[in-house]
Amino acid sequence: MSQHNPVKLWRFHGGVHPPERKELANSTAIRSLPLPTVLYIPLRQHIGVSGNVCVKPGDRVLRGQALTEPGVYGGLPVHAPTSGIVGEVIEHPSNHPSQLPEPVLPISPDGQHEAMSFQALTDAMSLSPLKLIQHLHNSGVAGLGGAGFPTAQKLSQARNIELLIINGVECEPYIVSDDRLMREHAEGIIRGVTLLQHILQHEQQQPEAIIAVEDNKPEAISALRAALGETHSNIRVQVIPTLYPSGGEKQLIQILTGKQVPVRGYPADIGILMQNVGTAFAIAAAVDKGEPFMERVVTLTGEAFQQPGTAWVLLGTPIQHLLECGELNPSEQQRIIVGGPMMGYTVADPLTPIIKTTNCILAPTAVELPAAENESPCIRCGMCEQVCPASLLPQQLQWLAKAKDHEGLAKHNLADCIECGACAYVCPSEIPLVHYYRKAKAEMREERIEQQKSEIARLRFEARQERLEREKIERQERHKKAAEAREKALAAREKQAASDDTTPAADKGASDPIKAALARAKAKRALQQEQQQEAQQPAPAATDIDPQKARVAAAIARAKAKREAMAAEASNAAKTEQPGDNNES
Amino acid sequence: MIWLTGIITLAIMALVFGLILGFAAVRFKVEGDPLVDQIDEVLPQTQCGQCGYPGCRPYAEAIANGDDINKCPPGGEATIQKLADITGREAKPLDAAHGVEDTKKVAYIREDECIGCMKCIQACPVDAIIGATRQMHTIIADECTGCDLCVEPCPVDCIDMIPVEAKTERWRWDLNSIPITVVNTVEAKTAAAKNEQEQP
Numbered sequence: 001m002s003q004h005n006p007v008k009l010w011r012f013h014g015g016v017h018p019p020e021r022k023e024l025a026n027s028t029a030i031r032s033l034p035l036p037t038v039l040y041i042p043l044r045q046h047i048g049v050s051g052n053v054c055v056k057p058g059d060r061v062l063r064g065q066a067l068t069e070p071g072v073y074g075g076l077p078v079h080a081p082t083s084g085i086v087g088e089v090i091e092h093p094s095n096h097p098s099q100l101p102e103p104v105l106p107i108s109p110d111g112q113h114e115a116m117s118f119q120a121l122t123d124a125m126s127l128s129p130l131k132l133i134q135h136l137h138n139s140g141v142a143g144l145g146g147a148g149f150p151t152a153q154k155l156s157q158a159r160n161i162e163l164l165i166i167n168g169v170e171c172e173p174y175i176v177s178d179d180r181l182m183r184e185h186a187e188g189i190i191r192g193v194t195l196l197q198h199i200l201q202h203e204q205q206q207p208e209a210i211i212a213v214e215d216n217k218p219e220a221i222s223a224l225r226a227a228l229g230e231t232h233s234n235i236r237v238q239v240i241p242t243l244y245p246s247g248g249e250k251q252l253i254q255i256l257t258g259k260q261v262p263v264r265g266y267p268a269d270i271g272i273l274m275q276n277v278g279t280a281f282a283i284a285a286a287v288d289k290g291e292p293f294m295e296r297v298v299t300l301t302g303e304a305f306q307q308p309g310t311a312w313v314l315l316g317t318p319i320q321h322l323l324e325c326g327e328l329n330p331s332e333q334q335r336i337i338v339g340g341p342m343m344g345y346t347v348a349d350p351l352t353p354i355i356k357t358t359n360c361i362l363a364p365t366a367v368e369l370p371a372a373e374n375e376s377p378c379i380r381c382g383m384c385e386q387v388c389p390a391s392l393l394p395q396q397l398q399w400l401a402k403a404k405d406h407e408g409l410a411k412h413n414l415a416d417c418i419e420c421g422a423c424a425y426v427c428p429s430e431i432p433l434v435h436y437y438r439k440a441k442a443e444m445r446e447e448r449i450e451q452q453k454s455e456i457a458r459l460r461f462e463a464r465q466e467r468l469e470r471e472k473i474e475r476q477e478r479h480k481k482a483a484e485a486r487e488k489a490l491a492a493r494e495k496q497a498a499s500d501d502t503t504p505a506a507d508k509g510a511s512d513p514i515k516a517a518l519a520r521a522k523a524k525r526a527l528q529q530e531q532q533q534e535a536q537q538p539a540p541a542a543t544d545i546d547p548q549k550a551r552v553a554a555a556i557a558r559a560k561a562k563r564e565a566m567a568a569e570a571s572n573a574a575k576t577e578q579p580g581d582n583n584e585s
Numbered sequence: 586m587i588w589l590t591g592i593i594t595l596a597i598m599a600l601v602f603g604l605i606l607g608f609a610a611v612r613f614k615v616e617g618d619p620l621v622d623q624i625d626e627v628l629p630q631t632q633c634g635q636c637g638y639p640g641c642r643p644y645a646e647a648i649a650n651g652d653d654i655n656k657c658p659p660g661g662e663a664t665i666q667k668l669a670d671i672t673g674r675e676a677k678p679l680d681a682a683h684g685v686e687d688t689k690k691v692a693y694i695r696e697d698e699c700i701g702c703m704k705c706i707q708a709c710p711v712d713a714i715i716g717a718t719r720q721m722h723t724i725i726a727d728e729c730t731g732c733d734l735c736v737e738p739c740p741v742d743c744i745d746m747i748p749v750e751a752k753t754e755r756w757r758w759d760l761n762s763i764p765i766t767v768v769n770t771v772e773a774k775t776a777a778a779k780n781e782q783e784q785p
Contacts, residue, residue, distance in 0.1 A: 098756040439758040446757065454630035457730045460711040461632045461640060
């Protein structure tokens with residue numbers, strides 16, 4: 001097939017050829033290790049939120065039993081990799097360069113390794129993609145290539161995918177996990193690829209799939225080709241030249257298609273989806289055997305190991321256990337690196353657990369991989385620029401990062417740096433360039449978050465000020481209205497009083513017309529007098545103000561009494577430390 | 586004659602330009618002070634009042650009117666530097682009279698001790714506390730700016746200021762803060778020795 005029909009390959013800018021050192025671990029089959037004495041299962045082993053714990057301390061769990069469930073935020077579940085007793089959730093050093101403690105669920109294995117009955121999906125090809133995606137989510141499958149992005153989420157967000165790339169490049173020196181997996185489980189990988197094609201079909205059209213492998217893994221290539229046979233017309237194995245970092249997502253897409261992923265975009269934007277070979281294998285196991293994601297292949301390598309190689313490692317296994325299994329012969333200042341020599345990070349605590357994204361434990365001798373400590377000033381040789389796979393200007397970025405010029409860094413597209421370490425590898429001054437970039441990226445991210453938060457706080461503050469202002473105006477209006485109403489009522493009452501004075505006088509002398517006339521005249525005079533008096537001095541108003549004053553004084557006295565009572569109560573409450581009455585007035 | 590023409594011409598021109606300028610002044614009048622907005626933008630918006638003004642906006646206005654730029658402890662040196670850039674004044678060290686730069690904190694109400702007095706709710710400048718009279722109150726941690734203003738009014742002292750915990754996804758890649766990366770080699774050595782003994 002593709003051997004006879006060579007396809008055009010492109011190349012990306014830069015790249016380096018570090019010593020591969022893969023022969024240390026790739027000659028032996030993937031081992032099965034004895035059970036560790038304790039497993040530390042981090043609740044979050046992937047990008048995104050963690051699920052809710054759904055087991056209680058002291059529970060006995062079986063292999064494959066879910067320990068967390070998605071919860072309201074839809075976190076990816078984690079599963080018990082072996083049978084044993086669950087402990088209480090504790091804070092434990094995380095498998096992260098920071099080693100900051102994160103919640104883990106310890107499991108004490110009981111040695112039975114008893115599995116629950118797995119529910120395989122029979123006839124998966126007739127199931128809807130949605131159902132398969134849901135199944136993958138429940139199985140806890142995450143991308144094994146590096147970032148650990150939940151696979152179900154990646155697949156459900158993908159639209160109109162025309163090309164599926166299966167990444168078996170494994171360009172980082174030392175690491176051979178994918179290499180061994182391809183050699184030994186090529187059928188499983190191919191099965192995973194067909195499932196992925198089924199999930200990604202649109203308009204009855206399945207995307208073409210390319211399994212990309214570097215030419216330094218001939219055994220893996222022939223194993224994949226043998227497993228592929230002639231039956232899968234829309235899957236092909238593509239051999240690419242060995243060059244670091246060909247396995248980077250954007251770099252591999254460029255090699256295979258000549259297309260570049262847009263800045264701040266995703267491969268899905270140009271109709272491409274990439275999955276790691278390990279992920280494809282995990283998908284096949286989850287669907288065909290119903291096995292949730294509980295273990296992965298980890299490379300144990302470096303000259304400090306007496307028994308280097310690859311092994312199926314249960315998630316949550318402390319690194320210490322792997323050091324023992326690989327028969328580490330540690331030196332005085334033994335470094336333990338998670339990942340490879342280019343992109344890995346050292347861990348300080350040997351009880352750090354293996355998580356879904358851990359592909360390699362590297363224990364080099366001091367001669368083999370000396371720790372870079374002799375940082376010298378940049379001499380502007382430009383070698384870093386020659387090798388940068390993202391076509392950036394590493395030395396310029398370094399100056400800007402040291403000056404904390406975040407605007408300049410953004411202008412020089414620091415966000416496009418994939419932190420592959422090629423620039424630091426070639427740097428004659430041994431400048432840990434990537435470290436500066438990571439730090440600058442983190443600072444920029446923090447600045448952005450703070451900016452957003454302060455913007456929200458500002459809006460909330462302004463909204464509150466507005467509300468207070470509005471309430472004040474409303475209150476004033478209410479008071480004004482109440483005052484008006486009071487005045488009106490007062491006037492009405494006065495009128496009533498005046499008419500009350502006149503009418504009885506008229507009634508009195510109703511029997512005698514003369515008396516009545518006299519009375520009427522008298523009343524009229526009296527009324528006139530009264531009106532005159534009213535006009536001369538606002539006496540009635542004055543007489544009415546007095547009761548008003550009295551009312552106010554009474555209210556003040558009442559309020560005072562209430563406040564005193566409350567103060568007494570509050571002090572009582574404080575003394576007895578019991579919740580007292582409130583003083584909301 | 587010529588000088589008369591000159592004077593008339595210049596007078597007419599002055600009148601025309603005067604009218605244009607007068608029209609522009611009315612038509613394109615700038616509402617508010619853009620400098621205040623710029624300053625307000627770089628202030629941390631904690632609304633804590635440590636500067637002596639009731640909120641960040643009033644302080645921004647005060648700076649625009651000539652007040653010192655070093656009165657904002659939550660912003661710290663970084664904010665002072667930015668304010669210096671905007672206002673063109675010299676950056677000064679933080680004025681200790683207004684407080685010192687502290688780690689970021691979030692208020693927390695010990696809920697079983699809360700008596701529901703509403704006093705903290707009235708004090709919160711960003712409405713980050715929810716609750717009702719005689720009902721337990723609680724803080725929306727994501728909205729809390731850590732301004733401290735709710736601590737003082739609480740009659741039962743049930744509000745704590747808790748430092749924000751560091752998280753891996755928001756780690757600042759400060760490798761120097763990690764303990765020296767030397768694996769406990771003794772343990773591994775003994776384990777290796779044990780393995781050797783088991784396999785003669």
